[in-house]
Amino acid sequence: MATLLIVESPAKGKTIEGYLGSGYRVSASVGHIRDLPEVGMGVSPPDFKPNYVFTERGKEVTARLKRLAAECDEVILASDLDREGESIAWHLQQVLGLKSPKRLVFNEITKKALIAALADPQSIDTKKVAAQEARRITDRLIGYKVSPLIAEYLGDRKLSAGRVQSIAVRLVDDRENEISAFNVVTHYNAEIKFGEWTATWANKALLDGQEYWTDKDFAQKVAELTNFKVISCAESETKSSPPAPFTTSTLQAAGSNALGFAPKRTMELAQKLYEQGAISYMRTDSTNLSADALEEIAQWCKANGLPVLSKPRTWDAKGGAQEAHEAVRPSHFDVTQAGEDDDQRKLYRLIWLRAVGCQLEDARFAVRTAKLEATDPVDSKTISFEARGKTLVHKGWKSLTPVDTAEDPDDAAAADAQDSDNPVPELSPGDAVQAISGKVVQTKTKPPARYTEASLVKEMEKRGIGRPSTFGAIIEEIKDRSYVEVFSKKKQLKSTPRGSRLIKALIGRFSFIEYNFTKILEEQLSGVESGKTQYVKLLTLINDRLNGEIEKFKSAQPLQFPCPKCGRGLVMNFGKKKKDPSWWSCAGYTPDDAGCDYSALDDDGKPGASSAPVLSDHNCGSCGKPLIHREKEGEGGWKFFGCSGFKDGCKQSYPDKGGEPDMASPKVKQEA
Incomplete structure (x- = not known):
């Protein structure tokens, strides 16, 4: 067998x-x-x-x-x-x-x-199982206790709270608030052109404690200077090391920046590649490779003429990293293409390039920096300038891939091109150089950029919020729930009024919305896994604190729309389709007909008139309860009087006769 x-x-x-x-x-x-x-x-x-x-x-x-x-x-x-x-x-x-x-x-x-x-x-490993169970139950406690509370108090049945999803929304919303509060400052510099190379005014010496130079007239005078003296001209070398192999989060960032994939899509593709045996396990926080992998890389690079290091390059573990296994890498480095469709092949290629490139030599640049001075003819101030140029003299890892694919492509390209197109000549101290032209450079300070999906993943990992393997699903969820929306061609994320309203209700009232909550929880879960923290003790602590926060919330937060019948909160309900009308019902209602059954029509986002049927002055001939006049307008419409005791089993109805029930012609059941 x-x-x-x-x-x-x-x-x-x-x-x-x-x-x-x-x-x-x-x-x-x-x-x-x-x-x-x-x-x-x-x-x-x-x-x-x-x-x-x-x-x-x-x-x-x-x-x-x-x-x-x-x-x-x-x-x-x-x-x-x-x-x-x-x-x-x-x-x-x-x-x-x-x-x-x-x-x-x-x-x-x-x-x-x-x-x-x-x-x-x-x-x-039962302790590892207990750690997973503790995380799952923590999420259940927060979601099931806080979500209905928030929905009731804010009057929106679809509002929900979650340990990680709410923090993700808060990050986006906080950034939006920073942007709204940002004050734009217009500041100036001067750039002087000497043939094919340029020098920039080093104005920091004159700022006198200010952050920016805001005097445009003075900047214009600086731009008109023509006679300069060389103070120094130094030669140096800078290096650029390749990025580490992919972790889960950097793989998602690269998938977004380089290929335009949503984080969730990147993880789906990586899962397929893993299942095919093409790559190692894609859920990892480690940046290091096994000895076997390093040997394979060295052999492949030597065989293909790439400048591989003689001693393997390693990276220090980030704080809190479990490093249970390797970085994401190809299973076989001699396989340069893998995957069953184009998207899989594109992602595999990124993984292959990143893993091989990490063991190549540094790229080296020759840098020439010249410092120049000119004298202001009006008040004889010394004005300092700097010209910097660099030339790639050894490609190293850039012979395989020119930029770090996990970075924003615009930022990566700008950083790589900085100073590379400024051929500063050999100069000697004391040399006099004549400017050809000059110009004022006007710049406006920019607010912090809105998060993209890639930068949100990066920020969540940096803060220790959640697990990288779930980032993609979290971002999809907060978009689906309309807490954030995709904004602009750069696919930036912006909080919606609904998302802002949710975060405003949670902040200062619940500990799970604080940025350090999940990071601390992950440390506690690691304690459960190692046996240092007791499962029941941890969950008791979380549950007791949550219950206390809920009671304080109830006592301090007024209901948005109290039910006129029982005092609970009214919540808005949405139709299955966008064109379906919305309506309001009491949070005390349950599908089994228990609790308060009050409902109201929607009046432009607020509860309107009660939608309960109006009782007539006529009583049912069968059970004695008041009759209700029912009608349906439009083609195929109908009118009749039905018994208000239909929930209790009375199916009696009467035809409408001139607006009055025809008591002489009762029917057991009225078909719509």
Whole structure:
């Protein structure tokens, strides 16, 4: 009999099955098979033990895996190597009734990596599972407790709050507020042309504590200077090192800047490449490569005449980086093209270039810097100038790829071109040089730029907000919920009035909206994973603090639109289609007809008149309750009197006769 190997993805399983041969049967769980229930909290204190239910496809997948397991001698779990993957392995163990199953951990889908993993099987790391569970429950507590509260108090049923999504919205909204508050300053400089090279006025010496030179008339006088003396001319060299191999976040940035892919799209493509065995695992915060990878790079570069380093280049880990595995890289460096479609091939090429380029020599530039002086003929002030030019003398890594693809292409191109087109000649101190022309350079200070999807990913990683692997999905969610919108041709993000309103309600009231909350939480989750932090203790702390914040919010925040019937908040409901009318209902209403049933028509974004039917002066001949006059306007319209006790089971109705019920012709049921 065979051995059953269970992975997450069917495509990944197909690749692995091709490597392992006939002794193995490979099947996929297709991600999570169990999760918290969609309706209800699914977890409660004091133990915070989750009530797991099968996902939509979980039952079917479990039944299939049980049949396959019964036909095999052994079951091995080989889900992904992050916390989510560990959790999937644990759930599979539970539903399949496996006792101490083998757990395979590998960073790349290659035959070599698989054989090494099979030779050294692990067991399920239950502490890692607990860390994933703690994060999932924290998100559930925040989402399920705060979202309905915010919706009720602000009167918008679709408003929701989330641990990471709300912070992402806040970043965009805070930036918008910075832009609105920004004061533009117009300032001036002067540029002097000497043939093919130029010098710029070094005006900092005259600023006298000011940040910018704002005297245009004086700048014009400086631009009209013609006689200059060389004070110094120095030769130097600068270096440009290649960027590190991709992490999850820099891969998303490069996908956006270089290829125009949304972060979510980049991760989908990377997942496909990983499942094909083309690249290593794409969820990583490490920038370093294995010894095998470094050796492969060196061999390929030497064979192809590239200036590879004699000693491998490494990078220091960022604070908080787990570095459980390598940077994103090709599985085989002699494969320069991979992928099943154009988008996959484009992303693979970026990954290949970045990983190979990181081990090439620095690019070197020869730099010549000349300092010049002129004298102001009016008040005899000494005016200083500087001319700087650089020339690429050794391409190094730039022989493979000219710019860092994770940076904004406009910024990268500008930085690369800086001073390169200014051929400053050899000059000697004391030389007199004559200007050909001069001009005033007017500049206006610019507010901070709006975030693009790529720069938002970068900022979230910098602040330790969330996990890079989820950034793409988060950005898509806040766009879908209309908290932010794409603005301008550069695809910048701008907060909507709805998003601003949400953030204003949360700030100062809930700790999860603070920038350091998620970073601290990730440190606490790492503590759960290492055994230093207790699962129940952490969730108790989070839950108690959240409950306290909710009570303070209720006491301090007035309801936007109180229900006239019960005092709860009225919330706006939206039709399924844009053209469908909106209406208002009480937050105390539940689908099972329990609670307050008050509803109102929408009046330009505010609750209007009650939409409850008006009771007539006539009573039902069957149960005695008041009748309601019902009518439908337009073609095919109808009128009749129905019993107001229809919810209690009375189906009696009466035809309309001149605006009065025809009590002599009762009907058991009126069809619309």
